[in-house]
Amino acid sequence: LPPGTPIDLSNCEREPIHVPGSIQPRGVLLTVDEPGQVVQQASRNLADLIGVPWESALGRSLAEVLGVPAADAVARSASAFGDLRERNPIELTLDVGGQPVPVDAILHRVALRAAGDATPDLPAVTTLVVELEPARGPRPFSFPNTYQAVRGTVGELNRASSLQELYDITARAVQSLTGFDRVMVYRYDADYNGEVVAEAKVDGLNSFLGLHYPASDIPAQARALYEKNWIRLISDVDYAPAPIEPTAHPATGEPLDLTYSTLRSVSPIHCEYLGNMGVRASMSISLLRDDRLWGLIACHHYAGTHAPPFATRAAAEFLGSTLSLRLVDRASEEEVHRALRVRSTLAWLTAATLDEDRPLTDTLLGSPSLLDLIPGEGVSVCLQGAAGSRGAPLPEGIAAAVAAWAAGLGDDVVATDALPALAPQLGAPVDVACGVLVLPLLEGQYLLWHRGETVQQIDWGGDPDNKAIAEREGDEIRLSPRKSFERWRETVRGRSEAWTPQEIAEATELRTHLLEALYARQRSIVRAAE
Numbered sequence: 001l002p003p004g005t006p007i008d009l010s011n012c013e014r015e016p017i018h019v020p021g022s023i024q025p026r027g028v029l030l031t032v033d034e035p036g037q038v039v040q041q042a043s044r045n046l047a048d049l050i051g052v053p054w055e056s057a058l059g060r061s062l063a064e065v066l067g068v069p070a071a072d073a074v075a076r077s078a079s080a081f082g083d084l085r086e087r088n089p090i091e092l093t094l095d096v097g098g099q100p101v102p103v104d105a106i107l108h109r110v111a112l113r114a115a116g117d118a119t120p121d122l123p124a125v126t127t128l129v130v131e132l133e134p135a136r137g138p139r140p141f142s143f144p145n146t147y148q149a150v151r152g153t154v155g156e157l158n159r160a161s162s163l164q165e166l167y168d169i170t171a172r173a174v175q176s177l178t179g180f181d182r183v184m185v186y187r188y189d190a191d192y193n194g195e196v197v198a199e200a201k202v203d204g205l206n207s208f209l210g211l212h213y214p215a216s217d218i219p220a221q222a223r224a225l226y227e228k229n230w231i232r233l234i235s236d237v238d239y240a241p242a243p244i245e246p247t248a249h250p251a252t253g254e255p256l257d258l259t260y261s262t263l264r265s266v267s268p269i270h271c272e273y274l275g276n277m278g279v280r281a282s283m284s285i286s287l288l289r290d291d292r293l294w295g296l297i298a299c300h301h302y303a304g305t306h307a308p309p310f311a312t313r314a315a316a317e318f319l320g321s322t323l324s325l326r327l328v329d330r331a332s333e334e335e336v337h338r339a340l341r342v343r344s345t346l347a348w349l350t351a352a353t354l355d356e357d358r359p360l361t362d363t364l365l366g367s368p369s370l371l372d373l374i375p376g377e378g379v380s381v382c383l384q385g386a387a388g389s390r391g392a393p394l395p396e397g398i399a400a401a402v403a404a405w406a407a408g409l410g411d412d413v414v415a416t417d418a419l420p421a422l423a424p425q426l427g428a429p430v431d432v433a434c435g436v437l438v439l440p441l442l443e444g445q446y447l448l449w450h451r452g453e454t455v456q457q458i459d460w461g462g463d464p465d466n467k468a469i470a471e472r473e474g475d476e477i478r479l480s481p482r483k484s485f486e487r488w489r490e491t492v493r494g495r496s497e498a499w500t501p502q503e504i505a506e507a508t509e510l511r512t513h514l515l516e517a518l519y520a521r522q523r524s525i526v527r528a529a530e
């Protein structure tokens with residue numbers, strides 16, 4: 001987007017959120033060149049924290065701006081071995097008008113030009129970004145006191161025996177660590193729609209547990225940024241951004257990349273959304289699986305602004321990365337369990353069909369049933385002249401009509417998540433049979449699974465019928481879970497949850513066994529007649 005383009009709902013996917021040109025004013029930002037430590041950029045609110053106006057900081061040495069001891073501490077940390085960020089925060093005490101002011105310095109480097117860029121023998125050029133926040137919480141920040149805060153939880157996470165337990169432990173631990181009013185574990189599905197799978201909150205708030213939110217609430221470029229930088233805090237949703245001066249870095253003529261900055265000014269669209277939910281402060285921590293965003297730990301504060309100190313945020317981020325590691329083992333373990341469960345159901349069902357004294361329809365609709373193999377709102381079966389169903393029933397005649405339509409297509413397996421659009425003449429009810437998976441068999445015989453419309457089946461956080469919607473949402477509001485739900489609803493209207501390739505493969509396998517069973521029974525009948 002060209003600079004200065006107003007951001008609205010139509011272009012927010014393209015908002016360049018990593019280069020906002022400003023910061024949140026809970027702290028101040030300086031960039032300095034290395035090794036000279038000359039200040040090249042400063043945030044306009046510099047004087048609020050350190051008493052030096054931003055204009056007079058530009059072009060001066062860090063020692064002149066922060067004092068010699070602070071500049072030395074920054075230089076020492078910046079020249080030490082390894083990843084700069086792992087040493088954050090650096091505890092400094094500044095002299096502001098004769099008063100000692102404790103601050104946390106948070107350092108990282110930004111590449112301004114890659115090595116060899118344009119001219120091959122040029123070295124890489126970086127700038128040192130120095131962010132200062134007023135110190136809060138216990139000092140000194142030391143390894144023992146942060147480690148203490150998280151080691152109990154890490155032990156619990158290691159002992160947890162299910163995914164749900166991992167989520168619950170994490171939500172509770174992050175809430176007690178950070179003091180947010182509500183902490184949620186938010187998990188994405190394959191399309192990046194999210195579900196609140198765990199929640200820890202103060203009494204008196206309505207619960208968001210089990211609610212779903214559409215993918216557009218966290219656009220793609222934000223998700224990409226969150227795969228790189230794993231934590232972000234908006235300590236006051238109503239803040240006025242503090243611009244970085246000059247906007248263009250003198251070495252590049254470009255605005256500074258704030259991907260790894262802790263004070264990065266966030267999208268105004270998102271602040272509007274949060275405000276409309278009644279949220280005053282928000283923090284989120286990335287959960288990753290195989291380096292891809294899997295979900296977030298999302299924290300809300302309603303009572304007022306909220307700014308846990310950097311060390312606490314780092315401890316919460318550490319818990320998020322521990323959970324991420326555990327998710328990988330647990331999720332693959334649960335996938336293996338699911339696959340085994342399905343295999344054993346399939347084996348049981350195919351073995352049971354060999355019992356020729358029992359009608360096939362009874363066997364497949366008994367326990368376990370076809371719904372244990374492939375989940376849906378219901379399943380209908382018509383085999384050897386016997387029709388039956390399990391789960392939510394379809395209206396009279398619909399199953400047979402859908403099966404005849406599917407048989408007419410000539411495929412072994414017919415799967416769709418949008419039957420009403422594909423074959424409106426069938427009159428399939430969208431609330432239970434928006435999607436169907438059909439196995440047409442010989443002579444009008446069939447198996448048919450059906451699923452309802454996703455919008456109706458799932459508890460959407462923005463659905464106006466949902467009691468859990470934040471009370472502040474009114475009609476005049478432009479941006480909120482309810483509004484994004486309404487927009488999003490139009491895009492998924494008339495669709496059910498999709499049939500996965502695995503489910504289709506399982507159905508195909510079952511079909512082969514069933515055809516064998518049908519032939520075998522046919523032969524027995526013929527033999528008996530002879």
Ligand code: BLA
Binds near residue numbers: 010265266284461479
């Ligand atoms: C970012 N949107 C986010 C973030 C969350 C959500 C958690 C990360 C930033 C943070 O920590 O606050 C969404 N928050 C939620 C949801 C819940 C919640 C779903 O608590 C449910 C309980 N957002 C919109 C629309 C747009 C949009 C319509 O709803 C754009 C048109 C944009 N959301 C948007 C942007 C960001 C964002 C641009 C990035 C903010 C940033 O990091 O700069």
